[in-house]
Amino acid sequence: EVRFDMSLVTGLTNINVTDTSSELVEFYNMAAGTTVDVTTTNATATQVEVVLADATGTTDSQTFVVDAVDAGDNVKLTTLDIETLSISSGSANQVDLELSGVTMTGTKTASVVFTGTNDIELATTSAAITTIDASGMGTGGAIVQTGRTGTDAATYTGSAGNDTFIMMNGADVIDGGAGTGDTLDVNMTQAVGTAIFDLSSTTDQMTSFNGGANATVVKGFENL
Numbered sequence: 001e002v003r004f005d006m007s008l009v010t011g012l013t014n015i016n017v018t019d020t021s022s023e024l025v026e027f028y029n030m031a032a033g034t035t036v037d038v039t040t041t042n043a044t045a046t047q048v049e050v051v052l053a054d055a056t057g058t059t060d061s062q063t064f065v066v067d068a069v070d071a072g073d074n075v076k077l078t079t080l081d082i083e084t085l086s087i088s089s090g091s092a093n094q095v096d097l098e099l100s101g102v103t104m105t106g107t108k109t110a111s112v113v114f115t116g117t118n119d120i121e122l123a124t125t126s127a128a129i130t131t132i133d134a135s136g137m138g139t140g141g142a143i144v145q146t147g148r149t150g151t152d153a154a155t156y157t158g159s160a161g162n163d164t165f166i167m168m169n170g171a172d173v174i175d176g177g178a179g180t181g182d183t184l185d186v187n188m189t190q191a192v193g194t195a196i197f198d199l200s201s202t203t204d205q206m207t208s209f210n211g212g213a214n215a216t217v218v219k220g221f222e223n224l
Contacts, residue, residue: 006030007053019046029053032060037090038075039067045076045098055081058108066120067091074098074123081105089116089141100124100149117141119161125149134159135177142179148187158182158220167218170209176220183223197224 006012007029017025018039024047027036031053040046050062061084066075071093078101079085085102089095097120102110111131114120117138125132127150134143135157142161148168156165158177165174166185176182184205186195193211199221201207206218 001026003028017046017048022046024049027051032062035063035065037065037067038077039069039091040073040075040095041069042073045074045096047076047078047101049078049101050082051080052082059083061086064088065090065116066095066097068093068095072096072121076101078102079110081108083108083110085110085112087112087114087120089114089118089120089137091118094119094121096121096123098124099129100126100147102126102128104128114141114143114159119144121146123147127152130154132156132165134163137161145185151189153216170214171216172218173216174218176222178220180222182221184218184221186224199224
């Protein structure tokens with residue numbers, strides 16, 4: 001474990017972390033506006049934690065760039081009370097990304113905005129994350145969600161690539177985006193009635209949930 005106290009650092013705009021040994025790197029008292037670029041060579045997660053000097057506001061943000069030397073290398077990001085994480089895929093290889101360490105105090109929630117032109121496998125998400133927006137990803141970019149912890153209603157927006165999103169709440173609002181091979185992974189525990197999906201619809205593909213009409217919109221998927 002390596003810990004940096006950033007309280008005396010001024011004028012810094014970018015930090016590059018390159019890890020070959022599954023290290024845990026922690027940045028404390030860091031000023032807002034510093035981009036953290038993480039390059040990993042590990043199948044087990046390179047872990048980076050960011051604690052801002054002041055995260056008491058309601059619009060705190062942090063930018064990350066995640067890179068993998070080999071396809072499937074892992075990065076785990078940990079933050080506290082940061083409302084918006086902006087994460088870009090910075091390499092030619094898919095990164096396996098863990099966001100189980102994103103925490104918010106009280107009832108506050110977090111949003112994750114993805115950009116970049118390479119796939120990110122979203123292996124874990126914390127219950128604090130209720131919004132995922134990949135609409136800003138460029139050609140070649142997509143989000144493949146393989147893990148979700150939170151069961152509260154979430155809003156997910158896909159990229160122009162082939163995204164996968166996990167639905168765990170009947171009130172989820174999920175848009176697969178413009179890809180031609182988007183997948184909706186329905187992983188429900190509370191449903192006891194019939195759910196009806198119509199993948200041919202362009203307006204709302206979940207016409208019924210738990211035996212009744214569904215008020216929210218799920219659309220843009222080719223696979224279920």
